[in-house]
Every structure is written in C-alpha cells, then in structure tokens.
Amino acid sequence: MEKISVAVRFRPPNPAAAADPSPAVAGDREWRIDDTRVTLLHRSAGPVPGASFAFDHVFDREVTNERVYGTVVRDLIGAVVDGFNATAFAYGQTSSGKTFTMNGSDADPGIIPRAVRDVFDAVGQTDDREFLVRVSYMEIYNEDINDLLTIEDQKLQIKESLERGVYVAGLREEIVNNSEQVFELLQLGEANRHFGETNMNARSSRSHTIFRMVIESSAKNQIDNGDPIRVSVLNLVDLAGSERNHKTGTEGVRLNEAGYINKSLLMLGNVINKLSENGKQRGHIPYRDSKLTRILQPALGGNAKTSIICTAAPEEMHIEETRGTLKFASRAKCVSNCAQVNEILTDAALLKRQKREIEELRKKLQGSHSEGLEQVVLKLRNDMHKSELERDRLAMELEEERKLRMSLEHHLIEQQKKLDGLDNTGMSGDQFTDSTQLDSLKTPDSKYIPDSFVARRSRYSNDVEFSPIPENLGTTADEDLWTRLNKGCVTDLDMLEMTPGLKREASLLEDATSGAPLEEPTDARCQRLEKGCISDRQQLEESNARCAALEKERDMLRDENKSLHQELSDSKREANRLVAAKQAQLDDSIARSVVLERELSRSRKDAERLATVKLELAGQLDTERQKMEELKQDIQVVTQAFLQREGHLASLYAKSKAIMENCKPSQFATQP
Numbered sequence: 202m203e204k205i206s207v208a209v210r211f212r213p214p215n216p217a218a219a220a221d222p223s224p225a226v227a228g229d230r231e232w233r234i235d236d237t238r239v240t241l242l243h244r245s246a247g248p249v250p251g252a253s254f255a256f257d258h259v260f261d262r263e264v265t266n267e268r269v270y271g272t273v274v275r276d277l278i279g280a281v282v283d284g285f286n287a288t289a290f291a292y293g294q295t296s297s298g299k300t301f302t303m304n305g306s307d308a309d310p311g312i313i314p315r316a317v318r319d320v321f322d323a324v325g326q327t328d329d330r331e332f333l334v335r336v337s338y339m340e341i342y343n344e345d346i347n348d349l350l351t352i353e354d355q356k357l358q359i360k361e362s363l364e365r366g367v368y369v370a371g372l373r374e375e376i377v378n379n380s381e382q383v384f385e386l387l388q389l390g391e392a393n394r395h396f397g398e399t400n401m402n403a404r405s406s407r408s409h410t411i412f413r414m415v416i417e418s419s420a421k422n423q424i425d426n427g428d429p430i431r432v433s434v435l436n437l438v439d440l441a442g443s444e445r446n447h448k449t450g451t452e453g454v455r456l457n458e459a460g461y462i463n464k465s466l467l468m469l470g471n472v473i474n475k476l477s478e479n480g481k482q483r484g485h486i487p488y489r490d491s492k493l494t495r496i497l498q499p500a501l502g503g504n505a506k507t508s509i510i511c512t513a514a515p516e517e518m519h520i521e522e523t524r525g526t527l528k529f530a531s532r533a534k535c536v537s538n539c540a541q542v543n544e545i546l547t548d549a550a551l552l553k554r555q556k557r558e559i560e561e562l563r564k565k566l567q568g569s570h571s572e573g574l575e576q577v578v579l580k581l582r583n584d585m586h587k588s589e590l591e592r593d594r595l596a597m598e599l600e601e602e603r604k605l606r607m608s609l610e611h612h613l614i615e616q617q618k619k620l621d622g623l624d625n626t627g628m629s630g631d632q633f634t635d636s637t638q639l640d641s642l643k644t645p646d647s648k649y650i651p652d653s654f655v656a657r658r659s660r661y662s663n664d665v666e667f668s669p670i671p672e673n674l675g676t677t678a679d680e681d682l683w684t685r686l687n688k689g690c691v692t693d694l695d696m697l698e699m700t701p702g703l704k705r706e707a708s709l710l711e712d713a714t715s716g717a718p719l720e721e722p723t724d725a726r727c728q729r730l731e732k733g734c735i736s737d738r739q740q741l742e743e744s745n746a747r748c749a750a751l752e753k754e755r756d757m758l759r760d761e762n763k764s765l766h767q768e769l770s771d772s773k774r775e776a777n778r779l780v781a782a783k784q785a786q787l788d789d790s791i792a793r794s795v796v797l798e799r800e801l802s803r804s805r806k807d808a809e810r811l812a813t814v815k816l817e818l819a820g821q822l823d824t825e826r827q828k829m830e831e832l833k834q835d836i837q838v839v840t841q842a843f844l845q846r847e848g849h850l851a852s853l854y855a856k857s858k859a860i861m862e863n864c865k866p867s868q869f870a871t872q873p
C-alpha cells in the first residue's frame with residue numbers, strides 16, 4: 202500500500218490584485234508557506250485557528266513547472282515504463298493554474314510535455330525490452346465523453362471487462378514512436394477541447410481532460426520464453442475548476458457547464474472522503490456516481506501510483522475556495538493505493554505460472570491451510586466440550602442448592618410451626634417488643650400453612666386474659682394451677698401437653714448434674730427459636746442468592762455454548778466455502794493447464810514433425826551436395842579435356858597457318 206502523493210501550488214497573485222496593496226483588496230488575511238505547511242494568518246492577530254495544513258510538497262508563487270514536474274511527477278514516469286499504472290492530476294478552483302501546471306508555456310513546459318519526453322527517453326534507455334506506445338486524449342464535457350483526437354462528438358460509453366477493467370469503448374488510440382508525434386496529436390486535441398471565457402478566466406477549461414499513454418513492453422529477442430508482456434497506463438488529467446457563479450458571472454451555457462463541473466467535482470470529493478475513512482467504516486465507494494470517478498477509479502484507491510497537484514489562488518477574495526481545496530488535499534493525503542506491475546501472460550508464461558499456482562494451491566489445501574482450519578475446529582470443539590462439562594457441573598450444584606433450599610424451607614416451616622404452637626400455649630403477640638417482629642419470623646410460605654390456626658388463636662386471646670406462663674410449668678400440665686392462672690377458664694390441657702414442639706424442646710433441656718430435664722424459660726426458648734429462624738432465613742436468602750448467581754452463570758454458559766456452536770458452524774461453513782472456492786480455483790487452473798498442456802504437446806508434435814522433415818531435407822541436401830561434388834569433378838575433367846583439346850587445336854591451327862604462310866609466296870612465285 203502506498204499513499205497518494207499530494208502537493209499544493211500557489212500561483213502568483215493576479216496583476217490587478219498585486220498592483221493594489223490597499224486593505225480593501227489585499228484584506229487582512231494571507232496564506233503563509235513554511236516548507237511543507239500552509240497556514241492562514243491574520244496580518245494583525247497571527248494564525249487563524251483550524252486553518253493550518255501539511256502536505257508532501259508545498260510550492261509558492263516562484264516555483265517553475267520544471268520543479269513541480271521534477272518533484273511530483275518524474276518518478277511516476279520511471280514506474281510507468283517499468284509496468285506500473287500512474288496518474289497525475291491538477292485540482293483546484295477556476296483560474297488557480299491547473300492548465301498552466303499541466304500544459305505550461307513555451308518557456309516553461311508543463312507536466313504533460315515533460316512527461317511525454319521522459320517516457321520516450323526512458324523507453325530509449327531500456328535496452329532489454331521492446332516497447333509499443335499508444336496515446337489517447339479525451340474530455341468529459343457536461344457528463345459526456347468526447348474523443349479529442351477526432352472531430353465529431355461521439356458521446357463515448359464507459360465499459361468494463363475482466364481483461365481490460367474499466368475502459369472507454371471506441372476511444373481512438375494512436376501508436377506513436379516519438380514525442381513529436383505526440384505533440385502533434387496534443388495540438389489537435391487542444392483545438393477540439395472546450396474552453397470558454399468567464400469573469401475569472403479568459404480561457405477557462407469547461408471540461409475535464411484526460412491525456413493517456415499506454416505503454417506495452419516485452420523482453421527483447423526472446424520469443425515466448427515465458428516472460429510476460431507489461432501493459433501500463435499513464436493518465437495526465439487537467440480538471441475543470443470549481444466555480445461560484447456570482448464570481449464567475451456565468452449564465453446560459455456557461456452556467457449549465459458550471460453545474461456539471463461542480464457536480465462531478467463534488468462526486469470526486471465524495472469518493473476521496475470515503476477512501477480517506479478508516480477501512481472498517483468506509484463501506485461503498487461511489488465511483489459510479491460520475492464518469493470522472495469511474496474513469497479515474499484505478500487511480501483512486503486502486504492499482505496505480507497517483508500524484509495530485511492542488512492549485513490555489515493566493516488572493517484574499519478566494520480564501521474560502523482555497524481553504525476548500527486544502528481540505529480536499531488533506532483528505533486525499535489519507536488515501537492509499539496498491540500499485541503493482543501489470544503483466545499479461547503469453548501461453549507459455551501462463552502455463553508456467555499456473556503450474557506454480559496449482560502447486561501452491563495444492564500445498565495450501567493439503568498443508569498448513571487445512572491444518573489451521575482443523576486446529577480452529579478442534580479448539581472450538583474443545584471449548585464446547587469444556588463449557589458442556591462446566592454446564593453439567595453447575596446444573597449439579599444448582600440441584601444440590603435447590604435441595605438445600607427446600608430442606609431449609611422445610612426446617613423453617615417446622616420452626617414456624619413450633620413458634621406458633623408456643624404462642625398458642627399462652628404467649629400473646631404483645632409480648633414481642635414489636636408486632637412486626639412476630640410477622641418477620643414467618644417466611645412468606647410459612648404464613649399460608651398455619652393461617653387458620655393463627656386466626657383462631659387471636660380470637661381466643663381476645664376472650665381470655667392470659668397470664669404469663671410460669672417458668673416452672675412442667676411437662677405435664679397441672680389442671681388446678683392452669684385454672685387458677687386462667688381465672689377459671691379451662692383449656693384443653695391435653696392439647697397443650699401434646700404440642701410436639703413444646704414437648705421436644707423441653708426434653709432437650711436437662712440438668713447437666715442430675716440428668717433430670719430442665720425447664721427452659723419460654724422467653725429464652727422463644728429467643729432461641731427466633732434466632733434459629735433468623736439464621737435459617739439468612740441461610741435461605743444466601744442460598745437463594747447463590748442459586749440466582751448459579752442460574753445466571755448457567756444461562757451465561759448456555760449462551761456461550763450457543764455462540765460457540767454458532768461459531769463452530771460458521772467456521773465449518775467458512776472452511777467448506779474456502780475449500781470449495783480453492784477446489785474450484787484448482788479445478789479451473791487444472792482445466793486451463795490441461796488445455797494449455799494439450800496445446801503445448803500439439804506444438805511439440807509439430808516441432809518434432811518439423812525436426813524430422815528438417816532431418817530428411819538435410820539428408821537430401823547432403824546427397825545433392827555429393828552429386829554436386831561429383832558434377833564439379835566431372836566438369837573439372839571435361840574442362841581439362843576441353844583445355845587440352847583447345848591447346849591441341851590451337852597448335853594445329855598455328856601449324857596450319859604457318860604452312861599456309863609458307864605456301865603462298867611459292868605459289869605467287871611460280872605464276873607468271
């Protein structure tokens with residue numbers, strides 16, 4: 202991952218503003234540049250809060266296009282020639298110097314002409330590769346795409362394919378061999394481009410233009426050795442500038458254009474905003490909302506190295522627009538791209554690479570990957586097993602607690618009964634210091650059971666005035682004493698005597714020395730029972746609390762167990778999906794490699810057949826050569842014979858000529 206490089210460039214103030222230093226024009230605020238930081242200052246009061254920004258590079262009014270190019274773009278050219286995609290674009294308000302930065306002047310050419318020259322220089326210096334360079338030039342005008350290298354307005358469409366990615370269908374691409382050819386095409390494009398006059402710029406770009414160089418290269422002198430072909434794209438983009446209608450004074454056609462320009466820049470801003478957000482919150486990136494963002498998609502968070510030059514106007518009247526540009530630049534600085542060399546594989550390279558991929562996939566499937574998944578599944582199973590054991594243990598504890606609680610409740614009821622029985626023997630409610638004290642001794646459950654008995658007792662106590670029970674009342678009631686104490690009211694002494702609690706409690710108290718049963722005072726017994734009751738209740742409450750905690754824990758474990766189950770099934774599903782995907786990939790690669798292998802074996806057979814033919818031809822050639830040698834020898838023999846005969850004939854001719862010469866005078870001499 203690599204961050205987008207962002208530079209800010211301030212143009213010189215326009216001549217009118219520079220000539221008028223009055224506060225009405227110059228204002229109270231100005232931008233100050235310190236190395237890579239830009240700060241807005243009040244001339245009188247120092248920095249304006251929240252208006253300080255840092256970038257990779259900041260250029261002041263003095264900087265030349267040469268320096269901007271050298272600092273921000275030159276490295277991109279090397280990368281493009283090496284096979285990386287790259288994009289450089291100028292962004293900023295209208296009349297801030299975007300076109301000046303991209304195109305430049307004759308004296309100081311801008312980024313585009315400099316980049317074109319450097320591409321061809323780099324191509325020329327790369328000896329081990331062969332290059333094919335194509336260029337295209339398009340504009341987006343009112344959300345229509347026009348080819349600037351042709352005269353007609355075609356309204357081209359954006360398409361997408363697996364091989365080409367996002368592309369403009371029907372866009373003319375010219376093959377070029379040198380920079381001069383490119384400059385001619387650029388001139389043609391400039392003539393077709395939409396410019397217009399506004400209050401702010403006499404030659405304002407009314408469209409976004411994208412100049413593109415496609416650079417294709419392959420290793421030299423190596424036919425199909427498995428080396429891939431590299432195809433990379435360099436985009437040099439001059440955006441139209443955002444504008445405020447009241448400043449530019451636009452109306453009619455210009456106003457319509459301004460609407461499209463501002464809208465598409467807004468979409469670009471939205472894409473940059475989204476990309477600058479943290480990965481998790483980012484969500485959908487709205488590339489499809491405008492043609493500009495769609496075409497620049499690889500440059501924005503994709504497979505490209507990208508540099509942005511944000512141009513700004515220094516004048517006080519443009520401070521808000523400049524601030525907007527700097528905010529855009531700050532967000533763009535947070536965007537990361539992932540550039541990689543773009544390679545297209547030839548069949549042999551594809552086969553080689555696929556074999557390697559298949560091997561890797563196989564290893565992954567059989568080796569560490571599946572082991573890793575198995576380990577995850579095993580761990581989850583273990584966790585689940587542990588939590589099941591824990592759940593069982595808790596269930597047992599819960600059961601024990603329940604039993605304990607029941608026995609405590611039972612015990613409490615018994616105690617209550619005993620208390621009530623004791624009351625019934627003559628203890629009135631008012632003998633408790635507090636009437637609620639009696640009630641508090643009863644558990645909610647125990648209130649139900651002796652209810653009727655309690656009602657009878659209270660009625661009974663109204664009728665009869667009870668005396669306190671004498672401390673020496675024995676286990677067997679004395680009827681006379683009882684009658685006397687109760688002022689003649691005879692009660693059922695048998696019942697009193699038979700109250701089980703009373704009898705049992707009394708028998709518990711015996712004289713330690715004599716072994717004879719001791720009578721415990723009723724108050725003391727009451728207090729003891731009361732204490733027992735309170736402690737029982739406390740135990741019960743504690744046990745209830747424990748029970749509740751255990752139940753909560755059990756629920757939590759149940760939930761945990763459920764989520765572990767879910768996790769397990771999710772990871773099983775994910776594992777199955779991964780295995781299926783990998784298997785599909787593997788199958789696909791195997792199928793492709795089978796096809797390629799078949800093709801390879803066919804070409805091997807062809808090669809073998811050709812080799813046999815070659816051998817046969819070589820044999821025939823040898824025979825022919827031999828024949829030729831023989832013929833040469835024959836010719837030599839014939840030539841020699843011919844030469845001999847020629848010599849012979851020449852000598853004969855000479856001889857006969859001499860004879861003739863000799864004969865002539867003698868003939869003339871004999872004639873009269």
Ligand SMILES: Nc1ncnc2c1ncn2[C@@H]1O[C@H](COP(=O)(O)OP(=O)(O)OP(=O)(O)O)[C@@H](O)[C@H]1O
Binds near residue numbers: 301406512
């Ligand atoms: N750095 C600079 N040095 C000198 N002149 C500049 C500089 N930047 C811009 N200018 C001048 O400012 C004017 C406006 O610049 P330019 O046309 O490049 O702006 P722009 O941002 O492309 O505007 P628009 O968005 O309207 O097309 C031009 O006359 C240009 O020559």
